[in-house]
Amino acid sequence: MMYAHMEDIIIIGGGAIGAFIARNLSRYQLNVLVLEKENDVGDATSMANSAIVHSGYDPVPGTKKARFNVEGNALFPSVCEELDVEFEQCGSMTLATEEKQLQTLKELEQRGKDNGVVTRLLSRAEVLRLEPNVSPDVKGALLCPTAGIVNPFTLVAHAFENALDNGVKLSLGEEVLAIEKRDGSFVLKTNKGQREAKIVINAAGVKSEEVTKMVEPVDWTVNPRKGEYYVLDHYAPGLVNHVLFPLPSEKGKGVLVTHTTSGNYLVGPSSEWVEDKDDHSTDSETLSNVKAQASLMVPNIPFREQIRVFAGVRATPSTHDFIIEPAKTAPNFILCAGIESPGLVSSPAIGRYVVEELVRPLIPLVPKANYQPCVKKYVRFSALTEEQKEALVEQNPHFGEVICNCEKVTLGEIEDVLSRSLPCLTIKAVKKRTRAGFGKCQGGFCQPKVLLLLAKKLGVSPLEVLYDRAGSNILRKESK
Amino acid sequence: MMATRDLVIIGGGSAGMAAAISAYDEGVKDIVILERSPYLGGILNQCIHNGFGLQYFKEELTGPEFLTRFVVEVQKRGIEVKLNANVTAISKDKTVTYVSPEGAGVIEAKSIVLATGCYERSAGSIGIPGERPSGVITAGQAQLYLNEYGYLVGKKVFILGSGDIGLIMARRMTLEGAQVLGVAELMPYSNGLNRNIQQCLIDFGIPLYLSHTVTKVIGKGKLEAIEISQVDGSLKPIPGTEKRFDVDTLLLSVGLVPNNDLLDKIGVPISPTRGSKVNEHMETELDGVFSCGNVLHVHDLVDYVVEEGHQAGKSAAAYLQGRLPRHEDVLYTQAGNGVGYVVPACIDLHNADGKVAIKFRVRRPAKEVYVEYRIGETLIKRMYKPAIIPSEMEIVSLDKASLQGEGPLTVSLVAKEVK
Incomplete structure (x- = not known):
């Protein structure tokens, strides 16, 4: 199939970086198309990470990581307000568990100062007062009040929804296979046909190296580095009140213990180099090591509340820094490669930078008169007061029909996400948008209901409804 | 909309229906069953195989047949049932908050039976x-x-x-x-x-x-x-x-895990079963709040779930009628050698008449063993078991009068002496 239409800009990759580039571009009078190879946005690295809004004390001063982390952190409150995303500025603590680490904390405090991040050294007593469940062996900590936690699923989805509301187009399940440079444009061969654009932005995450190589050779690599995690169920709040980190090492920020915006606890990640960029497997040995590491900081983590384990793959660049620049031989091809941690927190700042600094010289940016920075507010039924619930159910009885028992997600909320501008095509997409299936039974009771709602909405047989990728149908045949 | 009720039963599966029937028959008429599904019966609706009821009805029924007998009994008594009613919270003062397509609601309950079943690992x-x-x-x-x-x-x-x-x-x-x-x-x-x-x-x-x-x-x-x-x-x-x-x-x-969220959230103490700690009346540590069926501990047979439901319903009636005073000095139970858990967690000996049913499961299969019930060092009862397995729940009835001495009451397995 030929596309007669020439796009102004094609973004390759529907993760957090693609989302915020798309959203920033949607302010302007441009034809923008996003290509995502998975069946949902935010379905790879942006989905499987620690979901931390890092303060920015940790990256080496002067790097892109330091710059975009700090800028991104400052943007988070307003971005999450506009996009109606769950965000909590709970602060982080980096813990010293040995005397000799106290010196390192001081160095990190200085690094924070160099990066323009407010931090404060805490004594052992202060740590234990703020975090009573931390190991009594703790020696001190570096407190970063601006750090926080975010719902990474709605962050990416709502940023895309906002971009789509403002005219950006999105094609899911479309993978770029080859790129041909032409005079003044690029032709992209995809699994669905051919696309053409004046400007291409490579936000392909772990695959950003491969996509760049479709245009020019590179002298760097993006190497998959896997991290495995535990998710614990809602538990009496207060196990930890801040994001707790050990001292960072060459292998990353180490195993953290944090609560999440939904009241769960997250413990991880490990750090392992893998060959396969699509390796999301977990293994018992790595996870028990994660458990041991975490227990050094918080000895009594209730692991019996475990409801899920998962692995994410970081896009670690050989350059040790984000690669955000035009291609050497093709100025209209913009790279956002090797965006590993702190990529999520950096994404709003990277989106702004790419558009205002890298795209602006290439194409006129004429603001749209009717640009709308906010998404339509979401109903989170379980967070409402009893009076609000009563009023809402009165107005729409579907908000009184609980679909997911564990997370108390209602039919009304699921119908809402199915009717938004951002396509919601799979059971996993519904799960990421609404939390239906996120609880302790992991969809045991609600998945059939969600599946039937999707079949009805998409106008397909229940047999055709996918969990996530092509072939991931839940049902195989009708019963006898 | 605030309403008051003598008894709110949360969950309309076999345990909840049995509790409702027994409470009604003991004189409690102001009962409501809150069921999250569009129908009564709980998980038995999907258990279309047979094998249910051999103990209770002395005949072999399918899940739907078994549950229907209880639905009929509930209907016969005119017990109110709210379907599609999902309980979102209960409070320590027994306020039950629920939501349904007909409206969100709050009920001030004088007593509660929790019968919310279990979920799969x-x-x-x-x-x-x-x-x-x-x-x-x-x-x-x-x-x-x-x-x-x-x-x-x-x-x-x-x-x-x-x-x-x-x-x-x-x-x-x-x-x-x-x-x-x-x-x-x-x-x-x-x-x-x-x-x-x-x-x-x-x-x-x-x-x-x-x-x-x-x-x-x-x-x-x-x-x-x-x-x-x-x-x-x-x-x-x-x-x-x-x-x-x-x-x-x-x-x-x-494995199955008791779906004990509602009580977990308000910090009611739990036992090793992951259900609440209850006394022999199925009463949790909250006065007037009872737990029964798979939310208390996972049963092997629905027949025993029903019996436990009946017991919780009778206890709720006794509570409402002022016949169930709570005493501080109780006899605690504990799982000893080879035993996974014991229900109830404690026994009130102020009224030392009658019998108390002790339920437990062993940790692993054993052959030719004694099950011993001891209070401190004192042997209360010893029973020989040619074989005992974890997949079958054990139930033993003890005379309350025999339970004297300083607790706890320990249930353990002891190998048969080699002669």
């Missing part, structure tokens, strides 16, 4: 190694899809765990034309009822791999294969024993 909770493709599904969910929605989840199936739902589904899916390649059980013994091993596996030639577990889930997006390995005495996989099965479905039957 998932792949996530046991952290099966490997990828997380679709096709890894709990046995109960596969049963729900098949028996209530009319769809088969797979054609080539392997089953992890020999719990009863998995065994039932091995037979059910085979009858639907699926090929069930085997069942792996981590322990050196089966966790299902013997009759299910015979009728669902042996009769269909499905192999049971004892001391085996799934060591790898293979497949991106959709399940392609699984690898199982033998485990050693400490349940660790033994390298070199891997076997691969190309399957599109891995069913999990790896």
Whole structure:
């Protein structure tokens, strides 16, 4: 199939970086198309990470990581307000568990100062007062009040929804296979046909190296580095009140213990180099090591509340820094490669930078008169007061029909996400948008209901409804 | 809208219906059952196989037949039932908050029976190694899809765990034309009822791999294969024993957990069963709040769930009628050697008449053992068991009058002396 239409800009990759580039571009009078190879946005690295809004004390001063982390952190409150995303500025603590680490904390405090991040050294007593469940062996900590936690699923989805509301187009399940440079444009061969654009932005995450190589050779690599995690169920709040980190090492920020915006606890990640960029497997040995590491900081983590384990793959660049620049031989091809941690927190700042600094010289940016920075507010039924619930159910009885028992997600909320501008095509997409299936039974009771709602909405047989990728149908045949 | 009720029963499955019937028959008329589904009966609705009721009705019924008998009794008494009513919270002062398409509501209850059943342990909770493709599904969910929605989840199936739902589904899916390649059980013994091993596996030639577990889930997006390995005495996989099965479905039957959220959230103490601690009246540590059925501890037979429901209903009636005073000095129970848990967690001996039912499960199978009931060093009762297995709940009735002395009451297994 030929596309007669020439796009102004094609973004390759529907993760957090693609989302915020798309959203920033949607302010302007441009034809923008996003290509995502998975069946949902935010379905790879942006989905499987620690979901931390890092303060920015940790990256080496002067790097892109330091710059975009700090800028991104400052943007988070307003971005999450506009996009109606769950965000909590709970602060982080980096813990010293040995005397000799106290010196390192001081160095990190200085690094924070160099990066323009407010931090404060805490004594052992202060740590234990703020975090009573931390190991009594703790020696001190570096407190970063601006750090926080975010719902990474709605962050990416709502940023895309906002971009789509403002005219950006999105094609899911479309993978770029080859790129041909032409005079003044690029032709992209995809699994669905051919696309053409004046400007291409490579936000392909772990695959950003491969996509760049479709245009020019590179002298760097993006190497998959896997991290495995535990998710614990809602538990009496207060196990930890801040994001707790050990001292960072060459292998990353180490195993953290944090609560999440939904009241769960997250413990991880490990750090392992893998060959396969699509390796999301977990293994018992790595996870028990994660458990041991975490227990050094918080000895009594209730692991019996475990409801899920998962692995994410970081896009670690050989350059040790984000690669955000035009291609050497093709100025209209913009790279956002090797965006590993702190990529999520950096994404709003990277989106702004790419558009205002890298795209602006290439194409006129004429603001749209009717640009709308906010998404339509979401109903989170379980967070409402009893009076609000009563009023809402009165107005729409579907908000009184609980679909997911564990997370108390209602039919009304699921119908809402199915009717938004951002396509919601799979059971996993519904799960990421609404939390239906996120609880302790992991969809045991609600998945059939969600599946039937999707079949009805998409106008397909229940047999055709996918969990996530092509072939991931839940049902195989009708019963006898 | 605030209402008041003498008794609110949360959950309209077999335990909840039995509690309602008994409370009504003991004179409590102001009862409401809040049921989250559009129908009464709970999980029995999807259990279309037979084998229910042998103890209680002395005949063999299917799940729907069994539950219907209770629905009829509830209806006969005119007990109010609110369907599609999902309880979101209960408070320590017994305020019940629920939501339904007819409206959100708050009820000030004078007493509550919690009968919210249990849920299945998932792949996530046991952290099966490997990828997380679709096709890894709990046995109960596969049963729900098949028996209530009319769809088969797979054609080539392997089953992890020999719990009863998995065994039932091995037979059910085979009858639907699926090929069930085997069942792996981590322990050196089966966790299902013997009759299910015979009728669902042996009769269909499905192999049971004892001391085996799934060591790898293979497949991106959709399940392609699984690898199982033998485990050693400490349940660790033994390298070199891997076997691969190309399957599109891995069913999990790896345990059930009481769905005790509502009480957990308000900090009511729990027992090793993951249900609340109760006394012999099924009363939790909150006055007038009772727990019964699978939310208290996972039962092997629904017949015993029903009996526990009846007991909770009678106790709620006694509470409402001022016949159930609570005393501080109780006799605590505890699980001793070889025993996993004991229900109830404590016994009130102020009224030392009558009997008390002690329920427990052993940790692992044993042969030729004594079950001993001791208070301190004093032996209260000793019973010989030629064989005892974890998949069967044990129930023993003790005379309250015999329970004298400083607690706790310990239930333990003792090997038979070698002569």
